[in-house]
Amino acid sequence: MKRPIYNFSAGPAVLPKPVLAQVQEELPDWHDSGMSILEMSHRGKEYSGIIAQAEADLRELLAIPDNYRVLFLQGGASLQFAMVPLNLLASGRAAYVETGVWSRKASAEARRLGGNIDIVASNAEHRDHAVPVQEQWQLQGEYRYCHYADNETIDGIEFDFIPNLGSVPLVADVSSNILSKPLDVSRFGLLYAGAQKNIGPAGLTLVIVRDDLLGRAGAQLPTMLDYAVHAKEHSMYNTPPTFAIYVAGLVFRWVLEQGGLAAMAERNARKARLLYDAIDQSGGFYRNDVAPRNRSRMNVPFFLHDAALDAAFLREAGEWGLLQLKGHRLLGGMRASLYNAMPETGVQALVDFLGDFARRHG
Ligand code: PMP
Numbered sequence: 009m010k011r012p013i014y015n016f017s018a019g020p021a022v023l024p025k026p027v028l029a030q031v032q033e034e035l036p037d038w039h040d041s042g043m044s045i046l047e048m049s050h051r052g053k054e055y056s057g058i059i060a061q062a063e064a065d066l067r068e069l070l071a072i073p074d075n076y077r078v079l080f081l082q083g084g085a086s087l088q089f090a091m092v093p094l095n096l097l098a099s100g101r102a103a104y105v106e107t108g109v110w111s112r113k114a115s116a117e118a119r120r121l122g123g124n125i126d127i128v129a130s131n132a133e134h135r136d137h138a139v140p141v142q143e144q145w146q147l148q149g150e151y152r153y154c155h156y157a158d159n160e161t162i163d164g165i166e167f168d169f170i171p172n173l174g175s176v177p178l179v180a181d182v183s184s185n186i187l188s189k190p191l192d193v194s195r196f197g198l199l200y201a202g203a204q205k206n207i208g209p210a211g212l213t214l215v216i217v218r219d220d221l222l223g224r225a226g227a228q229l230p231t232m233l234d235y236a237v238h239a240k241e242h243s244m245y246n247t248p249p250t251f252a253i254y255v256a257g258l259v260f261r262w263v264l265e266q267g268g269l270a271a272m273a274e275r276n277a278r279k280a281r282l283l284y285d286a287i288d289q290s291g292g293f294y295r296n297d298v299a300p301r302n303r304s305r306m307n308v309p310f311f312l313h314d315a316a317l318d319a320a321f322l323r324e325a326g327e328w329g330l331l332q333l334k335g336h337r338l339l340g341g342m343r344a345s346l347y348n349a350m351p352e353t354g355v356q357a358l359v360d361f362l363g364d365f366a367r368r369h370g
Contacts (some may be wrong), residue, residue, distance in 0.1 A: 010329075014354035017332035018161055018307055019184070020204040024349045039244060045254050050247055057183035059243070062340050064255030069263055072193050072216060078245040079215040079235065080253050085110075085183045085202035087116035087233075088213065089220060092179055092198065094151050095235050097123045098226040102153040106130040107139050107167075108160030115155070128154070131165075137180040138299035139167050152178045153197055159185035159304050161205075162336045164343070166294070166299050166304040177221060185306050186214070187263055188216045188348060205306070206347050208256035211249045213245035221243070263348065272348050279346045279355045280305040286359040293366040317369055318342070328361050 015022040038045045041054050044279060048055045063078050068105065072078065083085075092114075093102065101124040104115035118125050128139040128147050155178050159166040161184040168191065169179060178198025186201040193199065198221060203212035214297075222236040231237055233353060237245050284303060287294045287310050296303065296310045321342065325333050333343040344358060 011355070012353070013329040013331060014350065015331045016185055016346075016350070016354075016358070017203070018336070018343060018345045020210045021206075021345055021347050022349045023208065023255070025037060027255065027262050027349075037236065039152040046251055048250065050250050051243060055250060058250070058257060062253055062260060065257060065260035065264060066214075069187065069269055070191060070193055070216075070333060073311060075219045076193060077217050077219065077222070077235075077239040079217065080212045080239045080248050080256075081238060082211060082249055084210075084213055084278075085200060086113070088200040088215065090121060091113040091215075091233050091235065092110065092153070092155060092200075093118040093121050093123040093125075094229055094233055095225045096177075096179070096198075096221060097125075098148070098224060100124070100152045101126060102146060103128040103145075103153065103154040105140070105145070105156035105171075105174075107157060107165050108163030109158055109336075110162065110183070110223060111138055111155070111157035112118045112201070114157065115182060116317075118155070125150075132161075132347070135176075135252050136299055137163065137166060137297050138167060138302045140244055141170075142169065142171055145171075151176045153179045155181075156177045157181040157183075159183075159306055160306050161345075162309075162343075163254065163305075164298050164304040164307045164309040164340060165302045166306070168301045177218070184347075185304070187269060188276050188306055190269040203252060203256055205345070206259075206349075208259050210257055212252035214256075225318055227311070252362070261350075266348075275352065276305045276348070279350065279352055282352070282355050282359055283308050283344060283346065286362050290362065290366055291370075293370055294362060306347060307343060307345045309335055309341060309343045310337055313338065321368070322367060325358075325361060328357070330358055332338055333358075 035044055078345050079305050104125050104127050106127055129145040131140055154173050158180045180196055181200045182199050183201045185206045187206045197218050199216040201214045204210035217235055222239050223233055287296050293313050322334055333342050333344055335343045
């Protein structure tokens with residue numbers, strides 16, 4: 009019997025099978041409109057309904073308060089590294105927390121744009137692969153915002169707390185763990201996420217921003233980079249990524265049907281435990297270096313005790329139907345991403361393979 013295929017890509021990543029089936033079915037003719045979703049005006053009545061429903065479902069999933077705006081943008085999470093300081097740091101200082109590759113890219117971009125930023129905490133000096141506890145952060149004075157990456161997709165490091173900085177707005181990159189668990193949006197000034205992990209196709213970037221943070225940009229800001237413009241125009245200032253938003257809407261629906269974010273959180277916790285246990289109990293054959301309290305539930309980097317086995321591991325994994333396990337080029341080793349659409353059977357298949365491979369090569 010042919011083994012089922014499981015895709016552990018960090019992104020673009022696995023999507024729910026029922027969503028792919030629905031996309032396929034609806035693609036030539038969306039709901040008897042006579043048009044494909046790919047052919048519709050973004051200002052027509054059909055599409056207006058699609059984007060409104062996607063936003064409504066997202067608002068329901070995350071219980072987004074009324075004083076927050078949902079923006080469907082482009083440019084990836086990487087453009088948010090620039091849009092955040094351009095919109096929120098026309099004057100004053102910002103705090104940045106560095107816990108891995110992505111948060112360091114964000115702070116580097118803010119600095120490049122001339123932003124006055126303080127790195128208030130960093131794990132770069134330590135080899136502990138952890139999020140510095142808030143008591144150790146070195147905050148000096150008032151900040152326009154504090155930026156951090158809630159889940160470091162490459163390093164496999166996830167925050168185990170929401171920072172509390174009083175009235176300083178929190179800005180979080182939630183690209184790789186949004187919708188993986190309930191999140192209290194009201195604790196944040198702004199959240200952003202590239203879609204290509206837990207939301208849908210690449211090409212869409214989601215921003216959730218509190219009303220009072222709009223309109224703080226300097227005068228020179230290009231129109232397309234201004235949150236206030238996108239908010240005022242309901243993500244229709246220009247042509248939005250229509251297909252990606254449609255698929256994201258189907259994914260939001262699917263998550264709701266699965267029981268919402270509480271159900272996702274339970275399932276994701278079980279999946280992560282299964283894999284970390286297998287790594288920890290492999291007698292050193294496999295290794296994950298992240299501090300237990302900050303081990304990412306979404307991205308699990310791991311190393312074989314002997315890197316000379318990496319090529320054989322990846323080849324044999326592929327033969328088992330376990331795809332895209334190669335680690336990020338900066339870290340090497342392996343990485344298994346366990347986003348919402350990865351079923352528990354997929355993680356079990358990976359764990360079975362880990363055991364089998366270790367027995368044969370140990
Ligand atoms: N932040 C995080 C946490 C990411 O994982 C990624 C992409 N993997 C990015 C930012 C950059 O996203 P994009 O490729 O959409 O620009």
